[in-house]
Amino acid sequence: MKKSLTKGEGGLRPARGDALVERSDRRSFLTRSAAVTAGLVAGAATAPVVRAAETAATGLPAWSKAPGAPLRAYGMPSKFEEPVKRVVTSGYPTVSPGTGSSLTPLQLLEGTITPNGLHFERHHSGVPDIDPTQHRLVxxxxxxxxxxxxxxxxxxYPMVSRTHFVECSGNSSRNTGPEPLQVTCGTIHGLLSCSEWTGVPLSLLLDEAGVDPAATWLLAEGADSAAMSRSVPLDKARDDAMIALFQNGERIRPEQGYPMRLLLPGWEGNMNVKWLRQLKLVAEPMHTKDETSKYTDLMPNGKAQQFTFPLGVKSTITRPSFGMTMQGPGLYEISGVAWSGSGRVARVEVSTDSGATWSDARLQGPVLSKSVTRFRLPWEWNGAAATLQSRATDEKGNVQPTRQTWTAAYSAAHRYHNNAIQTWSVKADGSIANVYL
Amino acid sequence: MSISRIALSTAFAAVMLAACATERIEPPISKGPGLGQPATAAEIALLDIGIAPSGAGLPPGSGDARAGAKVYAAKCQSCHGDKGAGKPADALVGGTGTLASSNAVRTVGSYWPYATTLFDYTRRAMPLTAPRSLSNDEVYAVTAYVLHLNGIISEDHTLNAQTLPAVKMPNRDGFVDYSKVR
Structure with a gap:
C-alpha cells in the first residue's frame, strides 16, 4: 500500500487537498518528490556512461554497495514513510495543547493492526507522565x-491476549456536517484503531475484592489531570473487560494509558479509561460529565439516548479514497476495514454504482469478535465515473445504515455513533471525492 | 489402511483444522494469585471524589452565586467567556427550549440532567490548567453562579451538600436509559 502510493509505481497516488494535514503533507511531499526526482535524475545520468572498464556493480544503488546503518535498540519506520502519521487537532492549543485528538491515517495502512505510534488519541487534559512505581489501581x-x-x-497475574478495536464514539463526526469535507479517510474515520491487548481479566480482580450484591455499576477513573470518569455496568466488567497492560506486545504507551487502561471490547472508546487509577463499585450510575453532557445521543424529538455503549457495525473503503488519484483504467483492489461492537463482521458488500448493485467482498481472516476485519474486492475500473461504498453486516444481523437512515434517527446537532455508509466518488479524471448519498 | 479409515481420518483432520481456524481455544482464567494489598482509608480518600446524583460524596462547605461570580471571573471566564457565553471552551448558558429544534444547543442549563455533575466535574477537572486547586466553598459558589446564570436558582440561593442535590435541572427528564439495550 505504502509503496503503491509513490509516484512511478502505478496504482493510486495521493494528492493534496486535506486541509487539516496540508502543511505537514506539503513538506513531506516536497521531501518525497525531491527523493524520487533525485533517483530519476541519478538514473538518467549514470545510464549512458556505463563502460566496459567499470565494475559490474556500476548502476547498483549506493545502499547495495556499502554497509548499511548500525543496529539500533528501538526501530523506527523508513524516513521515506515520514508522511504516514496522525492528523493532530487541539481545541486549546495555547492553554492545553494535549487536549484534543489525533487520527489514525487509515488510508495509508494495510492489514488490521494499528502500529502503536499511529493509534488514535483522545485526551481530555493531555498525556500524564506516570511513574509506574507510584501508580496504583484501587x-x-x-x-x-x-x-x-x-x-x-x-x-x-495470569493474562489474556485479545485483538480488539477501540473507536471513539465521536469518530466520523466530520461526516455529520451539512457538506462533505474533502479530507482523507483517516481524517474522517481515524478515531478507530485496532491492537492486540494483553492484560488481566477484570473479573479476577473483582472476585478477589468480593463484590457486594448491591453493586450493579462501577465508576472507572483515570489518573490524568482531567480525572476522566465513566460509569460501567457490572455485567460488562464481568464479561470481557480487561485491565490492559500491553499493546501489540509492548507496554501500553503513555498516549494509550500507561501503565494500565480499562479495556471494554466493542464499547465507546471514552469508556476504555486510560491511566486507570480507581474502580469504585456502586449501586447506580454516577452520571458523570462524559456520560451526560457528552456521549449522549440527541434524537429529533429533543430526548437523548443515554448509555448507548456498543459501537455500531461499520465499514469504510480505505483504498481508493479521497487524496489518491486513479492512474488510468485497469485492475484495482478495493480495500477497507469493517468492525462491530456487537461481535464478528459477517459480511461486507461493496457497490461501485451508488448502491444500485452490491458484490460480496472477501473477508480476510481471522475474523475476530469486536475487532477490525480487512475486506478486499478486485475492481476493473473502466475509466468512467464511479461511486464506491461498503456496507457491513455483523453476526447479530445488524446492518450498517445509509447516511439518510442514520441522519433521520438523530437531531441535526448529534455527532456521536455515526456508523453510516461512507461514499467515495471516483471521477473520470481519476480524482476521488468524499460525497453524501 | 482401509478406504473407510482413510476417509475417517481425513474427516477428523478436516474437523480439527476447522476448529483451529475459527477461534483461539484457551481455558478461562478463574483464579488469580491474590496479591492485592488492602487499600488504606487515606489512599481511598485521595481518589474518592465522585458525586452521585443523590448527593452522596458531597463534601462540607457552601457558596452562592455572588461569591461564585468572583471565582468565575478569576478562574473560568478566560475560557468560558463573559457570563458563560463560551469560546474557546463550551458555553455554559443558553439553549433552553432548543433541543427538539434543528439548531439544538446543549449547555448546563438546557441539557445537563443533574446539578451534582456540575459540582463533580468542576471539582475534579477545572480549571483545566489547575484542577483540584479550588476549595470546596469555591466549587459550591461557582456551581451556584453557573446555575444562576441559567435562571435555575436565585442569586442568594446557598448551595451545600443538602441543597445541591435538591436542585431540579430543566432537562432532568430528557434522557432515555439505553444501558439495557445491547
Missing amino acids: IHGLVKRALSFSPATLSR
Whole structure:
C-alpha cells in the first residue's frame, strides 16, 4: 500500500487537498518528490556512461554497495514513510495543547493492526507522565475488601491476549456536517484503531475484592489531570473487560494509558479509561460529565439516548479514497476495514454504482469478535465515473445504515455513533471525492 | 489402511483444522494469585471524589452565586467567556427550549440532567490548567453562579451538600436509559 502510493509505481497516488494535514503533507511531499526526482535524475545520468572498464556493480544503488546503518535498540519506520502519521487537532492549543485528538491515517495502512505510534488519541487534559512505581489501581466501594494493585503486582497475574478495536464514539463526526469535507479517510474515520491487548481479566480482580450484591455499576477513573470518569455496568466488567497492560506486545504507551487502561471490547472508546487509577463499585450510575453532557445521543424529538455503549457495525473503503488519484483504467483492489461492537463482521458488500448493485467482498481472516476485519474486492475500473461504498453486516444481523437512515434517527446537532455508509466518488479524471448519498 | 479409515481420518483432520481456524481455544482464567494489598482509608480518600446524583460524596462547605461570580471571573471566564457565553471552551448558558429544534444547543442549563455533575466535574477537572486547586466553598459558589446564570436558582440561593442535590435541572427528564439495550 505504502509503496503503491509513490509516484512511478502505478496504482493510486495521493494528492493534496486535506486541509487539516496540508502543511505537514506539503513538506513531506516536497521531501518525497525531491527523493524520487533525485533517483530519476541519478538514473538518467549514470545510464549512458556505463563502460566496459567499470565494475559490474556500476548502476547498483549506493545502499547495495556499502554497509548499511548500525543496529539500533528501538526501530523506527523508513524516513521515506515520514508522511504516514496522525492528523493532530487541539481545541486549546495555547492553554492545553494535549487536549484534543489525533487520527489514525487509515488510508495509508494495510492489514488490521494499528502500529502503536499511529493509534488514535483522545485526551481530555493531555498525556500524564506516570511513574509506574507510584501508580496504583484501587478497587473499592461496594466490596468486601478494598484492594490496591501496583503495575508490578498485576504483571504477576495470569493474562489474556485479545485483538480488539477501540473507536471513539465521536469518530466520523466530520461526516455529520451539512457538506462533505474533502479530507482523507483517516481524517474522517481515524478515531478507530485496532491492537492486540494483553492484560488481566477484570473479573479476577473483582472476585478477589468480593463484590457486594448491591453493586450493579462501577465508576472507572483515570489518573490524568482531567480525572476522566465513566460509569460501567457490572455485567460488562464481568464479561470481557480487561485491565490492559500491553499493546501489540509492548507496554501500553503513555498516549494509550500507561501503565494500565480499562479495556471494554466493542464499547465507546471514552469508556476504555486510560491511566486507570480507581474502580469504585456502586449501586447506580454516577452520571458523570462524559456520560451526560457528552456521549449522549440527541434524537429529533429533543430526548437523548443515554448509555448507548456498543459501537455500531461499520465499514469504510480505505483504498481508493479521497487524496489518491486513479492512474488510468485497469485492475484495482478495493480495500477497507469493517468492525462491530456487537461481535464478528459477517459480511461486507461493496457497490461501485451508488448502491444500485452490491458484490460480496472477501473477508480476510481471522475474523475476530469486536475487532477490525480487512475486506478486499478486485475492481476493473473502466475509466468512467464511479461511486464506491461498503456496507457491513455483523453476526447479530445488524446492518450498517445509509447516511439518510442514520441522519433521520438523530437531531441535526448529534455527532456521536455515526456508523453510516461512507461514499467515495471516483471521477473520470481519476480524482476521488468524499460525497453524501 | 482401509478406504473407510482413510476417509475417517481425513474427516477428523478436516474437523480439527476447522476448529483451529475459527477461534483461539484457551481455558478461562478463574483464579488469580491474590496479591492485592488492602487499600488504606487515606489512599481511598485521595481518589474518592465522585458525586452521585443523590448527593452522596458531597463534601462540607457552601457558596452562592455572588461569591461564585468572583471565582468565575478569576478562574473560568478566560475560557468560558463573559457570563458563560463560551469560546474557546463550551458555553455554559443558553439553549433552553432548543433541543427538539434543528439548531439544538446543549449547555448546563438546557441539557445537563443533574446539578451534582456540575459540582463533580468542576471539582475534579477545572480549571483545566489547575484542577483540584479550588476549595470546596469555591466549587459550591461557582456551581451556584453557573446555575444562576441559567435562571435555575436565585442569586442568594446557598448551595451545600443538602441543597445541591435538591436542585431540579430543566432537562432532568430528557434522557432515555439505553444501558439495557445491547
